[in-house]
Amino acid sequence: MATLERMDWYDIARTTNWTPQYVPEDELFPAELSGHMDIPMDKWEIYDEPFKQTFPEYVKVQREKDAGAYSVKAALERSKLYENADPGWLSVLKAHYGAIARGEYAASGAEARMVRFAKAPGQRNMATLGMLDEIRHSQMQLFFPHEYVSKDRQFDWAHKALDTNEWAAIAARSMFDDMMMGRSAVEVGLMLTFAFETGFTNMQFLGLAADAAEAGDWTFSSLISSIQTDESRHAQIGGPLIGVLVANGKKAEAQRMVDSAVWRAWKLFSVLTGPTMDYYTPLEHRKQSFKEFMQEWIVAQFERSLLDLGLDKPWYWDIFMREIEDQHHGMHLGVWYWRQTAWWNPAAGVSTAERQWLEEKYPGWNKTWGACWDVITDNLVEGRKELAYPETLPVVCNMCQLPINTTPGAGWQVRDYPHEHDGRLYHFCSEPCRKIFQDEPQRYAGHQSIVDRFLSGEIQPMNLAGALQYMGLAPGESGDDAHNFKWADTIRDERLKKAS
Amino acid sequence: MSGMDKAHLNNMVGPVMRQGALARAVYEAAELDNPGRKIQMEDKVAYVRIQTENEMILRQDTIEEMLGKPFKLNQLEVDMASFAGRIETLDDHVRFYFAKRF
Numbered sequence: 213m214a215t216l217e218r219m220d221w222y223d224i225a226r227t228t229n230w231t232p233q234y235v236p237e238d239e240l241f242p243a244e245l246s247g248h249m250d251i252p253m254d255k256w257e258i259y260d261e262p263f264k265q266t267f268p269e270y271v272k273v274q275r276e277k278d279a280g281a282y283s284v285k286a287a288l289e290r291s292k293l294y295e296n297a298d299p300g301w302l303s304v305l306k307a308h309y310g311a312i313a314r315g316e317y318a319a320s321g322a323e324a325r326m327v328r329f330a331k332a333p334g335q336r337n338m339a340t341l342g343m344l345d346e347i348r349h350s351q352m353q354l355f356f357p358h359e360y361v362s363k364d365r366q367f368d369w370a371h372k373a374l375d376t377n378e379w380a381a382i383a384a385r386s387m388f389d390d391m392m393m394g395r396s397a398v399e400v401g402l403m404l405t406f407a408f409e410t411g412f413t414n415m416q417f418l419g420l421a422a423d424a425a426e427a428g429d430w431t432f433s434s435l436i437s438s439i440q441t442d443e444s445r446h447a448q449i450g451g452p453l454i455g456v457l458v459a460n461g462k463k464a465e466a467q468r469m470v471d472s473a474v475w476r477a478w479k480l481f482s483v484l485t486g487p488t489m490d491y492y493t494p495l496e497h498r499k500q501s502f503k504e505f506m507q508e509w510i511v512a513q514f515e516r517s518l519l520d521l522g523l524d525k526p527w528y529w530d531i532f533m534r535e536i537e538d539q540h541h542g543m544h545l546g547v548w549y550w551r552q553t554a555w556w557n558p559a560a561g562v563s564t565a566e567r568q569w570l571e572e573k574y575p576g577w578n579k580t581w582g583a584c585w586d587v588i589t590d591n592l593v594e595g596r597k598e599l600a601y602p603e604t605l606p607v608v609c610n611m612c613q614l615p616i617n618t619t620p621g622a623g624w625q626v627r628d629y630p631h632e633h634d635g636r637l638y639h640f641c642s643e644p645c646r647k648i649f650q651d652e653p654q655r656y657a658g659h660q661s662i663v664d665r666f667l668s669g670e671i672q673p674m675n676l677a678g679a680l681q682y683m684g685l686a687p688g689e690s691g692d693d694a695h696n697f698k699w700a701d702t703i704r705d706e707r708l709k710k711a712s
Numbered sequence: 713m714s715g716m717d718k719a720h721l722n723n724m725v726g727p728v729m730r731q732g733a734l735a736r737a738v739y740e741a742a743e744l745d746n747p748g749r750k751i752q753m754e755d756k757v758a759y760v761r762i763q764t765e766n767e768m769i770l771r772q773d774t775i776e777e778m779l780g781k782p783f784k785l786n787q788l789e790v791d792m793a794s795f796a797g798r799i800e801t802l803d804d805h806v807r808f809y810f811a812k813r814f
Contacts, residue, residue: 262801265801276787414794421758425758440793441792444793511720515719517797517798520811
């Protein structure tokens with residue numbers, strides 16, 4: 213029996229809008245959940261999803277994907293990756309799973325909101341598949357690290373990190389909740405699927421897959437690149453939405469959503485992905501620098517599509533270009549210094565050879581960030597280890613929830629973008645973080661940063677022990693130098709050799 | 713700034729495939745289905761970036777022939793982890809393109 217080709221029936225099958233008779237349209241699609249901005253129903257029907265897939269095809273293709281990823285895991289389960297991997301690489305895995313695995317369930321919820329409340333039938337159809345994709349991503353990224361829990365309790369954080377008040381978990385939750393939990397179908401389409409998924413997830417799920425392959429961790433490489441094949445499809449939900457909004461005079465609104473999401477994603481990636489690629493991944497396995505991956509994925513690929521779809525470069529383009537050069541170096545220095553508050557063991561990544569690589573990739577590194585590491589290194593080499601621990605708190609941005617820092621130099625330069633709202637003084641790391649707050653103060657005003665909580669007395673006792681307890685970090689979970697300072701011993705040997 | 717602030721001014725389109733047999737078949741099909749266009753392949757070990765200027769067509773039949781086994785176009789997704797440009801998915805071919813040129 214001859215069967216119809218997909219395109220012979222696809223449009224008819226997915227055109228599921230109807231005229232409601234029992235309730236008014238606004239009750240069926242409340243403005244705050246659909247985000248329709250009073251664009252009439254028929255205007256949404258021009259939405260034509262560029263990456264088409266039907267449910268029967270979806271099930272078949274997903275089964276094939278799962279068979280691939282799970283069989284690689286099964287084949288390599290006895291390869292003793294945990295025992296043989298560099299401790300820096302294990303930290304990459306811990307940071308990735310903890311910050312991301314449970315967030316995938318939240319993403320499924322956001323997709324489900326589009327399934328129910330999007331006015332464009334094509335968007336509802338694609339989001340149905342996206343909703344299932346994200347369940348797959350959570351389940352796999354909870355299952356894969358589970359084999360390591362019995363060897364190392366930091367891997368328990370793959371599952372529980374986002375349930376804690378650990379600072380990086382607060383930062384990740386703040387960004388993901390903003391993008392997924394408290395947004396309408398249109399906002400999710402633009403902020404999560406377009407800005408975050410066609411842009412930043414490529415960095416984490418393909419850039420990092422390249423490093424994983426170099427490091428010989430084929431299980432992780434295959435897992436995350438397989439996840440990205442789902443993103444590649446459902447991330448296309450946002451593109452046609454831009455067309456609908458631009459055609460109906462809502463370009464400024466679309467631009468603001470995308471600008472906000474790109475910036476928030478950037479800040480989180482500067483603390484999560486930047487240090488893992490340029491410091492934790494063993495030097496010989498680094499496929500490209502973080503900056504080179506940013507150029508490949510975010511600037512050359514994502515920003516190019518943004519322009520093609522009718523939006524403009526973000527207003528903070530120049531600030532963004534500058535931050536790509538240096539922001540993650542400050543984040544890394546901070547995470548390593550406050551390492552007891554992380555659920556992974558940060559690798560310092562500043563051996564002599566690594567510093568040469570950093571200087572080559574980021575000219576000027578030695579004179580700036582390197583000067584800070586010189587002090588830390590001297591203290592360790594000369595036996596003053598106690599000075600390589602912090603005694604104070606960093607100042608944390610009231611938007612990205614990350615330590616405010618800037619490239620050190622000869623002059624005293626404090627980075628601070630303050631803003632007063634309803635009698636409370638907020639501090640931001642940058643103009644974009646402040647602008648995001650000013651655009652929607654009601655969304656962010658009530659949030660307390662981890663430092664606000666400390667200063668208000670919510671964290672007791674007001675010392676490191678109290679902070680670790682508040683963050684849920686038990687002994688054995690609290691981070692330390694990934695290589696137990698062996699890199700400093702090597703530098704001491706190098707110096708002795710030179711002196712003799 | 714190492715060309716970073718200009719990197720978006722390009723017209724490169726095409727799929728980013730996870731490494732494996734399908735990636736190789738897609739690269740070979742891209743050469744056959746896009747006569748006159750120079751197809752670039754950047755190998756990043758975990759993934760390969762297969763690109764050309766402005767427009768790329770990939771036909772189901774060509775991929776199937778290069779793969780040497782039955783292949784439906786929707787199976788491209790099994791290993792297509794990303795792509796540059798816009799996409800159009802039809803019954804017998806997929807097209808990557810840009811609406812604007814730089």
